[in-house]
Amino acid sequence: MNNDGPDFGLRALRAFHAIVKTGSVTAAATAMGLTQPAVSRLLAQFEQTIGFDLFYRDKGRLVPTPDGLLLFDEADLALGTMERVRALARDIADFQVGQLRLVAPPSFAEGVLPDVIDRFLSRFPKVHLTIDSRSVETSKTLIATRAVDGGFLKLPLDRPDLTSVPVANSGTVCVLPIGHPLAARSWLDPLSLKGVPLVLLGLGRLSRSHIDAAFARAGVRPEVRVETHTIGSACALATRGIGVAIVNEMLARSYLGNRLLMRPFRPDLRHEYAFVTSAMVAPPRLALEFLSDAKHYFAQQPKDVLDETAGSPV
Known part of the structure; x- marks a missing residue:
């Protein structure tokens, strides 16, 4: 035995709801875009499925029974909820919410x-x-x-549980104030930066290890004046003449203003970024x-x- 109650379709429930709301099968059919016989069949099937009459038949008129009115109240709530779900689904599909x-x-x-x-x-x-x-x-x-x-x-990820799509690739530059003695050079390398105060991003980053390795290969000990952890602070320090900042070019551009310039750092150290998802x-x-x-x-x-x-x- 099925203890879940009668199983009826959504169209039948909509037909019943429309008949009560509009007052007639004809008006309900118009509202639903169906023929009058089709709506009448849906109502008859609905009443047969649930096992009781929803309307008194009075000379061609349909008058809701007390049971019918009770069911209508719940149907009105349920169909209203369904419409809200449909509207939300449309909004989600159109990115109107999220x-x-x-x-x-x-x-x-x-x-x-x-x-x-x-x-x-x-x-x-x-x-x-x-x-x-x-x-x-x-x-x-x-x-x-x-x-x-x-x-x-930043790539590489070294994680099999992540998926990446490369989106940006940038070189490394030296950021220095306009008028700095090294500003006349087209590019800078560890030899040209020997003895020059530097601002570097903090230890432990892969990019920092690449910079340290470049200086080591050139046999130059970097003159690190300040270590920081953001490119914004590194460029702010360079603006004040505290040191030449060696940073990611793409990220440094927005901090240059009219008091700083940048020169490529050689060897060419790359920074590759990816959009990463699970x-x-x-x-x-x-x-x-x-x-x-x-x-x-x-x-x-x-x-x-x-x-x-x-x-x-x-």
Whole structure:
């Protein structure tokens, strides 16, 4: 025996609801876009399925029974909920609602993502966006466990539980104030920076190890005046003449202003960023839309200054 009660279709429930609401089968048929016989059949099947009459038949008129009115109240609530679900589904499909949670390194979030966010939110103004900055390993774990929907990380990842799409590739530059003695050079290397006060990003980063290795190969000990952890602070220190900052070119551009300039650092040390999502599931649609806007942004960015300079250092 089925203890779940009668099994009736949604169309039959809609037909019953429309008849009570409009007052007649004819009006209900018009509202539903059906023929009058079709609505009559739906009502008859509905009453047969539930096992009791919903209307008194009085000379061709349908008058709801007390049982019918009781059922109508619940049907009205249920169909209203269904319509709200359908409306929400339409909004989700059209990106009119939703939430996107991302992580990105602080300098990346501050230096380049505002333009990407502006483009994204202009397309999807009702989407709630969260951008968080965590350590590299924490960010990887958040993405892999789907605590966030995705994020931007430097390659390589060395994690089989993450999927990456490269989005940006940048060189390394020296940022120095206008009028600095080394500003006349087309590019700088460890030999030209021997004895020059430097501002470097903190120890422990892969990019920092590459810079240290370049100085070691040249037999030069870097004169580190300040170690910091964001490109914004490194450029601010360079503005004040505290030292030449050796940083990621792409992220440094937004901090140059009119008091700083940059020169390529050689050897050419690259910084490659990717949009990263969990390898366990397909990325959310909103994450893919954000990725699309990021690709568009980075495709419009200028070339590395290394590509724009001649081969001579002076």
